[in-house]
Structures are given as structure tokens and as C-alpha cells.
Amino acid sequence: MDTVHTSTQGDFTIPQAWETYTPAEHARWDMLYDRQVRLLPGRACAEFMQGLSALQLSQTGIPDFEKLSAALRKLTGWTVIAVPHLVPDAVFFEHLANRRFPAGRFIRGAEQLDYLQEPDVFHDVFGHVPLLANPIFADYMQAYGEGGMRSLSFNCLDLLARLYWYTVEFGLIKTPGGLRIFGSGIVSSYAESKFALDSDSPNRLIFDLRRVMRTNYRIDDFQQTYFVIDSFEALLNETYKDFSLIYRALANKASLNPEEVVPGDTVLTRGTQEYAKRKQEQKR
Ligand code: HBI
Numbered sequence: 107m108d109t110v111h112t113s114t115q116g117d118f119t120i121p122q123a124w125e126t127y128t129p130a131e132h133a134r135w136d137m138l139y140d141r142q143v144r145l146l147p148g149r150a151c152a153e154f155m156q157g158l159s160a161l162q163l164s165q166t167g168i169p170d171f172e173k174l175s176a177a178l179r180k181l182t183g184w185t186v187i188a189v190p191h192l193v194p195d196a197v198f199f200e201h202l203a204n205r206r207f208p209a210g211r212f213i214r215g216a217e218q219l220d221y222l223q224e225p226d227v228f229h230d231v232f233g234h235v236p237l238l239a240n241p242i243f244a245d246y247m248q249a250y251g252e253g254g255m256r257s258l259s260f261n262c263l264d265l266l267a268r269l270y271w272y273t274v275e276f277g278l279i280k281t282p283g284g285l286r287i288f289g290s291g292i293v294s295s296y297a298e299s300k301f302a303l304d305s306d307s308p309n310r311l312i313f314d315l316r317r318v319m320r321t322n323y324r325i326d327d328f329q330q331t332y333f334v335i336d337s338f339e340a341l342l343n344e345t346y347k348d349f350s351l352i353y354r355a356l357a358n359k360a361s362l363n364p365e366e367v368v369p370g371d372t373v374l375t376r377g378t379q380e381y382a383k384r385k386q387e388q389k390r
Pocket residue numbers: 189191192193194195198208209210225266267270
């Protein structure tokens with residue numbers, strides 16, 4: 107992977123200004139960290155837990171990105187940079203293609219400890235960074251960034267965004283001990299870390315690249331379907347395929363709803379969707 111990437115859009119980075127976090131903000135990190143670390147053994151995949159300890163993301167306040175980057179760079183060549191909010195797709199991809207992970211610098215407020223749509227420092231650093239210490243996952247994220255840069259000219263960003271969503275953000279993995287979490291959106295959420303593995307409500311389907319690329323997702327609540335990979339090696343191999351062929355094959359196919367199960371799916375759990383239905387009724 108020896109591509110040359112040039113910066114054209116400005117890179118949207120900001121100083122983390124670690125010194126300016128308040129004691130209350132550090133304490134909020136500690137609380138979130140402590141809660142997840144007690145919940146995740148036996149739920150998060152081994153690679154995530156290994157990354158967590160290798161980087162010593164311990165309960166000592168919001169990590170300083172410079173120190174964190176120094177540790178991560180030694181392991182896989184990745185660094186963590188601060189950004190103010192969601193950055194444009196082209197910028198995001200270019201950072202990933204160059205092994206820079208853009209992380210929010212703000213931390214969620216005390217009133218939204220359980221769900222927020224904008225990625226904050228806890229989601230981005232606790233959720234994403236541990237797996238970047240794993241060499242295979244580190245390659246996958248770079249390959250995703252490179253695929254993203256190529257996809258910009260195909261106008262198929264929605265397909266790629268679904269791949270990211272159902273793997274990096276909300277993926278599950280098969281292990282000899284049972285299903286485990288690797289998606290950052292799950293691993294950084296106390297409630298969804300239970301829901302994704304324990305609830306009868308969501309579907310759990312075996313990952314299939316084309317299937318995933320056709321599937322809409324929701325950003326406002328727990329997922330209605332989780333996709334399960336066999337291994338990070340297998341996932342990485344998928345991302346080296348020529349996506350332009352897949353984009354062409356999917357161009358005239360209808361997208362699938364988040365809760366749908368269709369012929370051809372390999373179903374591990376056929377969800378009741380009880381949770382989603384109940385939420386829907388409460389809204390009426
Ligand atoms: N920006 N900071 C940030 N974090 C993200 O996860 C992110 C982003 N911009 C675009 C984006 N994600 C996604 O839309 C792409 O994966 C498709």
C-alpha cells in the first residue's frame with residue numbers, strides 16, 4: 107500500500123489542547139471508561155481488549171493524543187489527530203489512507219452519557235483506537251480510506267459508508283467462545299454492548315460484502331441488524347476487491363431496510379424486532 111496522497115481540502119485538524127480539559131471532563135471519561143471496562147470482558151473481542159491494555163488507555167482522564175499517538179505509532183504506524191466534529195468524507199478518507207485517525211476532542215455532556223450522534227472523544231478514542239493497535243485491523247482501516255478516496259469519483263459513497271457502519275462501527279465477530287463485539291459504536295456504549303449480544307430483538311447475519319453495501323442503517327438508535335465477520339483477515343481480504351465492479355453490479359439494485367432478512371442471508375439470529383417496534387409505538 108504505497109499510494110501517494112496529497113492534501114487538497116485542508117485537513118480540518120485542531121489542537122487537542124489537552125491542558126484545557128476541566129476536572130469534570132476528565133472525571134466523565136473515567137466514569138465512562140470504568141463502566142465499559144467492567145462490562146466488556148467476555149463481550150469485546152480479544153483484539154480489542156489487547157489493544158486497550160497495550161495502549162494503557164487506563165482510567166486516568168482523557169488521553170493526551172500526543173502520548174497516545176507515540177504509543178500507537180510504535181505498534182502499527184497510526185496516529186490520532188483532533189478534529190472539531192464530523193469532517194467531510196474526502197478529508198476523512200485521506201486521513202485514514204495515511205494512517206491518521208481523526209478523533210473528536212470534546213467529551214459528551216453528563217446528560218447524554220448513553221447515546222449521542224456526533225462522535226466525541228470517548229467514542230473515537232475508547233471505541234476506535236484499541237483496534238488500531240492490531241496490525242490486521244490497522245491495514246483494514248487504511249484500505250478503507252484508500253477505497254473511499256477511489257469511490258469519490260464513482261458517486262457510491264453510500265455503499266462504502268454502509269460497509270464502514272456495519273463493520274468498523276457496529277460489527278460482531280465469531281470466536282470459538284461465541285460472538286464478540288468489535289464495532290466501536292457498540293464497544294463505547296454501555297447499553298448497546300448488552301443489546302447487541304443479548305437481546306432477541308435484532309437480527310444477526312453472517313457478513314457478506316454486497317449484502318452489507320445494500321443495507322440502510324439507522325443512526326438514531328440501536329441497530330436492527332448486526333453483521334458477523336469470521337475474522338479480521340477475511341474482512342481485510344474483502345476490502346482489496348475491485349469495488350468498481352461491485353458498485354456497477356449494485357447500481358440498479360434496491361437498497362434493503364435495516365430490519366430486513368432476505369433469501370440468501372445466512373441467519374444466526376432472526377430478530378423479533380420487539381425493541382424497534384416498541385420504540386416506534388412510543389413515538390406515535
Ligand atoms: N468525520 N470525524 C469524523 N468521524 C467519522 O467517523 C466520519 C467523519 N466524516 C465522514 C464519515 N465518518 C463517514 O461518513 C464515512 O465513513 C463514510
